[in-house]
Amino acid sequence: xxxxxxxxxxxxxxxxxxxxxxxxxxxxxxxxxxxxxxxxxxxxxxxxxxxxxxxxxxxxxxxxxxxxxxxxxxxxxxxxxxxxxxxxxxxxxxxxxxxxxxxxxxxxxxxxxxxxxxxxxxxxxxxxxxxxxxxxxxxxxxxxxxxxxxxxxxxxxxxxxxxxxxxxxxxxxxxxxxx
Amino acid sequence: xxxxxxxxxxxxxxxxxxxxxxxxxxxxxxxxxxxxxxxxxxxxxxxxxxxxxxxxxxxxxxxxxxxxxxxxxxxxxxxxxxxxxxxxxxxxxxxxxxxxxxxxxxxxxxxxxxxxxxxxxxxxxxxxxxxxxxxxxxxxxxxxxxxxxxxxxxxxxxxxxxxxxxxxxxxxxxxxxxxxxxxxxxxxxxxxxxxxxxxxxxxxxxxxxxxxxxxxxxxxxxxxxxxxxxxxxxxxxxxxxxxxxxxxxxxxxxxxxxxxxxxxxxxxxxxxxxxxxxxxxxxxxxxxxxxxxxxxxxxxxxxxxxxxxxxxxxxxxxxxxxxxxxxxxxxxxxxxxxxxxxxxxxxxxxxxxxxxxxxxxxxxxxxxxxxxxxxxxxxxxxxxxxxxxxxxxxxxxxxxx
Numbered sequence: 379x380x381x382x383x384x385x386x387x388x389x390x391x392x393x394x395x396x397x398x399x400x401x402x403x404x405x406x407x408x409x410x411x412x413x414x415x416x417x418x419x420x421x422x423x424x425x426x427x428x429x430x431x432x433x434x435x436x437x438x439x440x441x442x443x444x445x446x447x448x449x450x451x452x453x454x455x456x457x458x459x460x461x462x463x464x465x466x467x468x469x470x471x472x473x474x475x476x477x478x479x480x481x482x483x484x485x486x487x488x489x490x491x492x493x494x495x496x497x498x499x500x501x502x503x504x505x506x507x508x509x510x511x512x513x514x515x516x517x518x519x520x521x522x523x524x525x526x527x528x529x530x531x532x533x534x535x536x537x538x539x540x541x542x543x544x545x546x547x548x549x550x551x552x553x554x555x556x557x
Numbered sequence: 558x559x560x561x562x563x564x565x566x567x568x569x570x571x572x573x574x575x576x577x578x579x580x581x582x583x584x585x586x587x588x589x590x591x592x593x594x595x596x597x598x599x600x601x602x603x604x605x606x607x608x609x610x611x612x613x614x615x616x617x618x619x620x621x622x623x624x625x626x627x628x629x630x631x632x633x634x635x636x637x638x639x640x641x642x643x644x645x646x647x648x649x650x651x652x653x654x655x656x657x658x659x660x661x662x663x664x665x666x667x668x669x670x671x672x673x674x675x676x677x678x679x680x681x682x683x684x685x686x687x688x689x690x691x692x693x694x695x696x697x698x699x700x701x702x703x704x705x706x707x708x709x710x711x712x713x714x715x716x717x718x719x720x721x722x723x724x725x726x727x728x729x730x731x732x733x734x735x736x737x738x739x740x741x742x743x744x745x746x747x748x749x750x751x752x753x754x755x756x757x758x759x760x761x762x763x764x765x766x767x768x769x770x771x772x773x774x775x776x777x778x779x780x781x782x783x784x785x786x787x788x789x790x791x792x793x794x795x796x797x798x799x800x801x802x803x804x805x806x807x808x809x810x811x812x813x814x815x816x817x818x819x820x821x822x823x824x825x826x827x828x829x830x831x832x833x834x835x836x837x838x839x840x841x842x843x844x845x846x847x848x849x850x851x852x853x854x855x856x857x858x859x860x861x862x863x864x865x866x867x868x869x870x871x872x873x874x875x876x877x878x879x880x881x882x883x884x885x886x887x888x889x890x891x892x893x894x895x896x897x898x899x900x901x902x903x904x905x906x907x908x909x910x911x912x913x914x915x916x917x918x919x920x921x922x923x924x925x926x927x928x929x930x931x932x933x934x935x936x937x938x939x940x941x942x943x944x945x946x947x948x949x950x951x952x953x954x955x956x957x958x
Contacts, residue, residue, distance in 0.1 A: 467829055468829075469826075469829070473826075475822050475823050475826040475827075476826065476827065478823065479823070
């Protein structure tokens with residue numbers, strides 16, 4: 379039995395940033411939500427038209443930072459106190475001012491690692507395969523073309539009608555994206 | 558814009574606040590002045606830190622004024638008149654220094670020759686002696702007043718619109734001006750606060766005071782901006798993005814203050830030398846330590862954590878509440894720098910302390926509002942004013958509101 383080819387969505391190609399911002403605004407007004415844009419450089423205003431939302435990365439960074447902060451401080455406190463008591467110039471075993479620099483560095487380190495890993499995880503990276511690359515002209519997204527892709531998972535997606543809609547935005551080309 | 562000049566005068570409510578502040582301040586000062594007849598030493602201790610707080614508001618405002626000329630952000634244009642008004646109180650503060658000169662022998666151990674000799678301080682006499690102390694104070698005030706006069710004068714010329722290029726002059730003054738500010742405030746902090754304990758020294762102390770002054774002035778300007786933004790003519794001027802910038806400036810100085818404070822402690826803790834630790838001994842081993850804990854929690858911890866929030870920074874009301882807390886903590890920080898030198902046995906608060914603070918701050922506030930009212934609330938001929946007032950989020954790509 380041969381499976382029907384599944385569609386990832388429809389992709390429209392534009393040749394300037396103004397056009398893609400306008401097209402994205404129209405698509406959003408039309409009710410499309412499951413869509414994304416691909417551009418060779420960050421286009422101002424595009425994220426707003428896509429209603430790009432808050433992510434959970436800040437929370438992950440905060441948790442990573444707190445782990446580093448408390449982990450770093452109590453590691454030193456435990457080492458210098460219960461585990462291997464060392465008298466350093468008569469200072470108390472809980473020589474907390476001396477612990478702060480390491481605590482601070484570990485806070486920054488763990489927060490930075492959490493930011494990197496959290497960003498990769500939430501983005502689903504690394505991702506060796508993505509359907510948009512099935513469109514041959516998509517390579518131009520890293521040169522001088524701007525792509526708007528409406529995904530088939532969108533409830534309003536309909537192959538014929540969505541194609542008509544995209545054509546009405548006067549793109550250079552509309553292509554099917556197979557998955 | 559120029560026709561609208563008449564519209565940008567201070568709201569009528571400012572005069573009411575000015576009058577009340579003056580009444581409260583004068584009553585406070587009369588009370589402590591009467592008290593000073595009986596207990597001059599106690600009055601001078603309280604006056605010293607209250608005065609340092611008011612001086613910090615004026616000098617910090619001057620520093621931030623120069624900073625905003627150098628960096629030229631939109632936030633600096635909308636708040637410039639507040640900073641200038643605070644800076645123009647400097648001549649009054651120069652007069653306010655007279656009680657400290659009068660009481661120098663009461664305040665400072667090194668100024669009492671017999672005691673200084675007993676404590677082995679003779680070799681510091683070359684620097685720490687009364688005539689030189691007074692001469693240095695005169696130099697500091699002369700330098701500050703000269704910078705303030707120039708900054709104010711050129712800004713006024715710009716208002717008149719007689720010629721262009723004032724901004725360039727102001728900018729050219731601000732670079733060297735900030736360096737001179739840093740040097741003079743460092744020495745002034747050594748003279749007026751650090752020498753309370755003449756054996757003790759900390760090279761970071763000057764920057765600790767500078768960070769504190771900048772934080773005081775930032776908190777003041779946030780409070781003033783939040784109050785002004787509630788009524789005409791400034792109601793439409795301050796936007797969330799301006800408060801966002803104010804909040805970022807405040808966060809910077811909160812961190813800077815904490816960094817300076819902690820660096821001083823860490824270096825002295827690591828060295829553990831007899832001539833360095835006397836500053837911390839009463840402050841860490843007696844009940845004064847609770848003030849230290851409060852400073853860590855409320856002067857650094859809470860403001861730092863809250864100022865990370867983007868929403869809090871963009872809301873005038875919540876940012877102003879935090880600025881109010883920080884101003885209170887600034888007073889307590891200066892109290893903590895001064896009072897333990899005289900009350901080494903433990904934490905104690907005399908009625909002179911709060912009443913002197915209220916008196917000095919009340920009178921200062923009245924002088925400040927008087928200056929604020931004397932000019933339009935916006936630099937109406939500043940070339941960057943249009944940008945500063947425009948509604949767009951020019952620099953923020955992810956607008957999320």
